[in-house]
Amino acid sequence: MTAHTHAYHGPILTLDNISMSFHGEPILRDINAQILDVIRPNMTQGQILGFYGRSGIGKSVLCRIMAGLMAPSSGTVEVGLAQQPVRAGMVGFVQQRYPLFDHRTLFDNLLVAAQRKYAPEAARQHVETYLERFCLAPHRKKYPAQLSGGQRQRAAIAQQLLCSEHLILLDEPFSGLDVAMIDEVKRLIVEVTTMDELNTVVIVSHDLVTTTALADRLWLLGRERDDSGQFLPGATICPRHQYNLAQLGLAWHPDVEAEPEFAQFVAEIKEEIRGS
Numbered sequence: 001m002t003a004h005t006h007a008y009h010g011p012i013l014t015l016d017n018i019s020m021s022f023h024g025e026p027i028l029r030d031i032n033a034q035i036l037d038v039i040r041p042n043m044t045q046g047q048i049l050g051f052y053g054r055s056g057i058g059k060s061v062l063c064r065i066m067a068g069l070m071a072p073s074s075g076t077v078e079v080g081l082a083q084q085p086v087r088a089g090m091v092g093f094v095q096q097r098y099p100l101f102d103h104r105t106l107f108d109n110l111l112v113a114a115q116r117k118y119a120p121e122a123a124r125q126h127v128e129t130y131l132e133r134f135c136l137a138p139h140r141k142k143y144p145a146q147l148s149g150g151q152r153q154r155a156a157i158a159q160q161l162l163c164s165e166h167l168i169l170l171d172e173p174f175s176g177l178d179v180a181m182i183d184e185v186k187r188l189i190v191e192v193t194t195m196d197e198l199n200t201v202v203i204v205s206h207d208l209v210t211t212t213a214l215a216d217r218l219w220l221l222g223r224e225r226d227d228s229g230q231f232l233p234g235a236t237i238c239p240r241h242q243y244n245l246a247q248l249g250l251a252w253h254p255d256v257e258a259e260p261e262f263a264q265f266v267a268e269i270k271e272e273i274r275g276s
């Protein structure tokens, strides 16, 4: 187990006292958490956050709040090195159905996204770059219905990266994929975070092992108990459930899943989840 040398710059994402209720029912409570810009010597190293919680606990709600698609009942979300309040469109959100425009080719789908951020010629150049990097260049003239599931997913990730500002949320990126495809998606996520220092991928997944193996930071969303053992209303990410995998020596190891320390860490996390 080796802790690779690293340091931190300013925050990339800050959740400040986020709470959310629907019709008086608390779903999220007092969430304070931050992703920092990680720096590794002589490397372009973005951030990967694993985000885990039981089914129905509030992960999708928090993702929508992080993406600026839903306003919290209280609290603020700030993104980027300038720490601006989040607005819809600043954060990419790749949902499970990979929505693309059916009547446009892959190239045109990506171009529409890129033109939201770049002038026309720069947009075309960025689309070319992403088609190459995501192994989609041979499929540029195909329509979404003519792409495989994996190609659609790569296209959806490229689309969100092209129009958002470095931060991208992936909702269940491994669900329904075979082993080879899971490896492909893992490779792609690592590729995204080595393309630009500020690129930050948030992986929301029930696949705890795969997510933890990729991440340099892990958040567990869970319910806390009061002194008498009763659950407090609403889920939160308490400080002890914000794990720094880089400091634990579990980040950026290609075969970390084979390391005994990793297995032990995952076992501990499972215990925490069972109790929350």
Ligand SMILES: Nc1ncnc2c1ncn2[C@@H]1O[C@H](COP(=O)(O)OP(=O)(O)OP(=O)(O)O)[C@@H](O)[C@H]1O
Binding pocket: 022, 027, 053, 054, 055, 056, 057, 058, 059, 060, 061, 062
């Ligand atoms: N718009 C809404 N109005 C009322 N309640 C909502 C709304 N959106 C979500 N909820 C409730 O918030 C809770 C958390 O839902 P959420 O979809 O965030 O869970 P999740 O952790 O993403 O679950 P899963 O892992 O099963 O997808 C659920 O009880 C859900 O019914």
